[in-house]
């Protein structure tokens with residue numbers, strides 16, 4: 195990395211594997227190896243465009259999911275906020291600022307009026323219920339900002355008395371809404387799938403952290419590639435396992451991962 199003017203920070207070198215950094219820096223190189231199937235479907239009076247980047251478990255890029263006026267609104271909201279460095283839970287003293295996630299963050303309450311249209315669209319398109327999600331978290335990554343590969347599934351023990359876990363279960367899926375992309379770097383990488391997603395503002399990336407039995411999907415391991423220039427702004431929405439009125443799970447026990455028609459309305 196030092197060869198091509200991209201000397202990385204120590205935190206990145208300590209928390210990332212070289213192979214994964216290679217994947218981040220050259221998303222195209224690996225693209226041909228993966229199937230990307232594009233769909234354009236009409237559901238609830240809107241066209242939805244998406245690329246399936248992996249099938250088991252599902253990893254999907256929804257192109258232009260967030261309407262431009264909402265993307266702009268969140269850009270403005272971002273610029274008016276004084277964001278704090280995010281904390282990652284864990285460690286003897288509870289939360290700490292970790293080398294593995296260098297980003298600024300901000301939680302948004304569910305009744306934030308800017309979010310209304312996003313929740314509505316989510317419920318129109320998906321069989322997952324937006325009530326079964328955590329609050330939105332805005333993440334803002336500057337140069338050398340990154341989030342080293344990790345699982346979103348938290349693997350609570352069954353008798354955990356964590357309120358979120360007891361009420362809504364673990365993290366079934368993650369929806370990542372892209373507000374701004376960096377000039378260089380900053381894709382979302384799935385090292386075990388050898389997939390890097392290089393989205394555009396307005397895109398939403400959705401992946402499944404758990405299968406139909408609510409066990410962790412091993413291949414859902416992912417990270418936010420280091421930012422080399424510019425700034426990336428994204429909003430994470432962690433979708434919990436319980437209770438989704440309409441979420442169907444296939445009857446075929448051999449396939450444990452969720453399938454497209456389980457999760458998208460009117461998808462045949």
Ligand SMILES: O=C(O)CCC(=O)C(=O)O
Pocket residue numbers: 333341346368370381382383416417418419428430
């Ligand atoms: O920003 C990204 O690309 C990934 C974010 C992420 O992994 C998370 O919020 O859990």
Ligand SMILES: [Fe+2]
Pocket residue numbers: 344345346368416
């Ligand atoms: Fe994550």
